[in-house]
Amino acid sequence: MTILTRSNWMLYGAYGSTGRLILDEALRRGHRPVLAGRDSAQLSALGQATGLSTLPLPLDDGAALRAALSRVSGVLLAAGPYQLTGQPMRAACLDVGCSYLDVNGEIGDFSAALACDAQARTAGIAIIAGVGYGVAFAECLAAQLALRLPDATWLRLSLATQTGARSRGAQLSTAATIAAGGREIYQGSLRKRALAFSTWSAPGADAPRMRFAAAPLAELLAVQRSTGIPNIVAGIPLSRATAALMRIAGPLLGKLLTRQAARASNTAVASPSAAAIAVLRSRVWAEAGNATGERVAAMLETGEGYHAAAAAAVRALELQLLEPRVGALTPVQAFGASFALLVPGTSIQEL
Known part of the structure; x- marks a missing residue:
């Protein structure tokens, strides 16, 4: 990859918890992105620390945003x-011909990103949402199962993510997702359900003794788009008691969490030590079956969630700059079923 492509991109939100990890990974791999965001003071400090160009850029200033992206x-x-941030950024990208990637896991905005396919193809750009940990890694694992069982009629994902900290942006995203209620893919379409409408245990004798409950994750849309499997559910660790509570009070809890997260500081959260991060492992289990009762299962394992997301995001950006894709694509559609394995320390085990 040339020096030009390594500097010819923008990282928006570089001073947040996730953004800073992405920046660290990008710098380690020789990139020199333009750093942008709303907070001029935090950008200035980051620019001084890294020597990179910075650009205070509120998303509601459409003219300035389009000029910068051009x-x-x-x-x-x-x-x-x-x-809140996805739509204005994508609209500006479509207007000026700038490819767009994000680490989004919110099902509503992920759906909106996928709906931009015709516009993206007309503009000659890529819209690739979810290139971070959750969507990209779970979708890759599901795609591997689909290759083993091409006639699968159902698939279930179980995500157990270990993280060293939790960013304000992630808290707001989670709260908004909970407030919107549950989702599943049923007969090829996204269907609204109660939160935690189903619970289960992950497949495989080595799986931890934990219960998972259905959650409205963007992984549902990504997997359905890339594999065509008609019935899909995805879940996170929840006890039976907590799942029952979520079915009753989930939307109210989401609203309370939204208010709580909105009052939190927007500064980057202090990261745990490298030694503490190194021992954290995130895992995704997937199982699928067909109409005759045949089943397949596998587990993906990687490191701490935010660091894995940062590594995946930078590699996705590199692949897009090296060989531009066009259209609104999922990570697997853009980069293939083995994309997650590009992240060091990531492996897939058949069960």
């Missing part, structure tokens, strides 16, 4: 919640 080949959006 000077780069791509933008990686690391500022959430994406229900």
Whole structure:
């Protein structure tokens, strides 16, 4: 990859918890992105620390946003919640011909990103949402199962993510997702359900003794788009008691969490030590079956969730700059079923 492509992109939200990890990974791999965001003071400090160009850039200043994006080949959006940031950034990218990537896991905005396919193809750009940990890694694992069982009629994902800290943007995104209620893919379409409408245990004798409950994750849309499997559910660790509570009070809890997260500081959260991060492992289990009762299962394992997301996001950006894709694509559609394995320390085990 040339020096030009390594500097010809923008990282928006570089001073947030996730954005800073992406920046660290990008610098380690020789990139020199333009750093942008709303907070001029935090950008200035980050620019002084890294020697990179900075650009205070509120998303509601459409003219300035389009002028800035017209000077780069791509933008990686690391500022959430994406229900607020995704649409204005994508609209500007479509107007000026700048490819768009994000680490979004919000099902509503992820759906909106996928709906931009015709516009993206007309503009000659890529819209690739979810290139971070959750969507990209779970979708890759599901795609591997689909290759083993091409006639699968159902698939279930179980995500157990270990993180060293939790960013304000992630808290806002989670709260908004909970408030919107549950989802599943049923007969090829996204269907609204109660939160935690189903619970289960992960497959495989080595799986931890934990219960999972259905959650409205963007992984549902990504997997359905890339595999065509008609019935899909995805879940996170929840006890039976907590799942029962979520079925009753989930939307109210989401609203309370939204208010709580909105009052939290927007500064980057102090990261645990490297030694503490190194021992954290995130895992995704997937199982699928067909109409005759045949089943397949596998587990993906990687490191701490935010660091894995940062590594995946930078590699996705590199692949897009090296060989531009066009259209609104899922990570697997853009980069293939083995994309997650590009992240060091990531492996897939058949069960």
